[in-house]
Amino acid sequence: MTTRRRPAAEPLLWLLFSAGGMIAALLVPILLFLFGVAFPLDLLTPPDHAHLLAVLRNPITRLVLFGLCALALFHWAHRFRYTLYDGLQLKRFSVVIILFCYGGAVVGSIISAYLLLTVG
């Protein structure tokens, strides 16, 4: 109990992790059910391509999907960082792990933003 240094980034990273877990848990099962099960098996009538594209072009859809992608990536980054730290006992490589995990999440978020903006 010697160090009392306050980790400046940890609360923010945890908030992103927490929000990512929540939004992924709420939205991913619905998306998987619709596009992975219900539409391919004809349980529900799928919307046609033009309809889907129109939905995707709506800025709110883009914003929600970007939020889902980015936050889910930060959720992964935080969880994977500690999996490597504790699960694989690699804490001595923490700088590399932090760069890989959160850097990966940033790069992934940029790619998702690019794809969402350029689609259609």
Added chain:
Amino acid sequence: MADEITLEVVRYRPELRIEPVVQSYQVPLREHWAILDGLTYIKDHLDGTLSFRWSCRMGICGSCGMTVNGDPQLTCATFLTDYAPGPVRVEPLRNFPVIRDLVVDIGDFMDKLPTVKPWVIRDVDSPVEEGEYLQTPEELDEYKQFSMCINCMLCYSACPVYALEPHFLGPAAIALAQRYNLDSRDEGASEREDILSSPEGIWACTFVGECSAACPKDVDPAAAIQRYKLTAATQAIKNFLLPRGAR
């Protein structure tokens, strides 16, 4: 039902041997006997040199925590019949230094506990003549679950983070801090903030959840820690965004 069950007890007597050894004892398998009754039988009838801690025998004192067949348990609340036909392996609590046989050194926890100030803190104490600090049942419900902790340290034994990071404040101490933070009579949350929000406090927890699975009193320390993470993260954002006076 068989008449007897085998207890495989891990013994450590540093004056005899440096390494722990397993010693097997046959004890009567009775319907209402807990593991602790089996150990007491060994102590009274088979081997008086066996050392273990116990006090109340009714799940209140938190003294008799041990590792039973690999899981942290209160031995007074864990019954022999649940492990029939046996054998049952009884080991000291994990993640603590062993002093002798089943007795562990709890000094680390005892040092950490007071750092979270687990008592009601008031800015100004009212005189006794003014009577009690009143509380509604709803206000009681806010913290009651966390007040059920009996300091048995099963959560520390179960926590993989504590095993890796001995500086981690740990589940029970944080749950007890929350027990007072959430108490309407308490005004000491800011005094607990530094230690709770430190790297050795809540941020060391990776939410494995084994503490809550092990807790014999359903305190759910993992929930206490996650709740405080939200409090601390919100406070950190406020500290960053708002001027000092408005926080």
